[in-house]
Amino acid sequence: MTVSQALKSKEFWIIWFVWIFMGAAGISMINLSKSYSIAIGKPGVTILTTFNLANGIIRIFMGWLTDKIGPRLTGTLGFLLATIGYFIMPHTTNVSLVSLCAAGVGIGFGTLFTISGPLAADIFGLKNFGTIYGIIFIAYGLVSGIVGPAISGMILERTNNNYFVVFIYLGIMSLFGTILILCIKEKKTNKNIKDNIENKNENENENENIEPTSNPNSSPKNNTNTINNINEKASVTIEIECENKSTTSSL
Template sequence: AAGVSMTVLSTDYGLSLGLPLEGAVLILTAFNLTNGTGRLASGYFSDRLGRRRVMSLAFLAAGIAYFLFPLAGDLPSAAILAAVVGLSFGTLFSVSAPLVADCFGLDHFGAIFGLTFAAYGFVAGPLGPTLSGYLLDLNGDNFIPIFLYLGAFSLLAALSIRQVVPPGRP
């Protein structure tokens, strides 16, 4: 929910900062660049440092970035924070499939991975942007409550992924 929400929030947040549309779009661009390129880096590092460690660190970084967003009053700081969230979102997509394979093997990988991302598509995907829009309407376009709940979701993800243990490991 936290990662996908940035795709719809970034430009609006930039506009709320008083940036011209061209500047506000750069926040979305920073998110997208690290979302894409970060997949390569996080996949590489997950092979060397461990999938749980890389995912939990990425989600922790996104949580911290979201908590810092209310302090971002200019384009560079907002773009850097959006880039951190983008890296986390890219990590979700590049590392979750190998983590599922590590935990459940390849015999039923397609079904298990399909269920994992069905949960993302049916719960987290709509929940993040929909709830964000509702909270913006409710709070007069105040982004602080949105950033706080998305930061909390990211921290919850960081803690939750630490609990995932492949079979046969302590």
């Protein structure tokens, strides 16, 4: 698919806005973890460390899961965990539960980076993948910072540091990302190619294991004629030998 065709497609803009919403939700957690921990009187390093660990480690599992069920369903699962984390977080001051919620947000953020490449490649192909993916990434690099940390900071200033409002706002961002990823229709191109290759390899292995028992071009009639010809030649040979012996005896 060309860049022009990609920009005209519905899927491109869905992925673009997924990056805005989920990117905003993820990057805001980095900025808010310290200030929120101070507000509730807890050590901020625990919350931020949990978020970063979940964000990094989960990418291995989500990559494996993407190979199994596809990027669309994998993204839905990860984004939903981030949504739940943000909606629960403002209702507790327990550092363990807050850290668990932050881990949910980290999982969603890590999932975003994991599924985006395979999803874009499946939909738009590999010919212009670099350019198309670069344009998609503008949503995160340029817009997410405004929609996430900038507006979150503005909300805190206008509400006298009311974290309930800002976490609900970010939870809604995550929810929008979850809904949008469900609107994408995967083309299943890569999966079909993989299945065809596997089926071809299986058929080749089966053919190699079968030993040929006869010439495939031969028939029962041809085999019978061949046997008769051999018998006739043998009879002629025997008769010639007998005549030679008789001649020798006479001499």
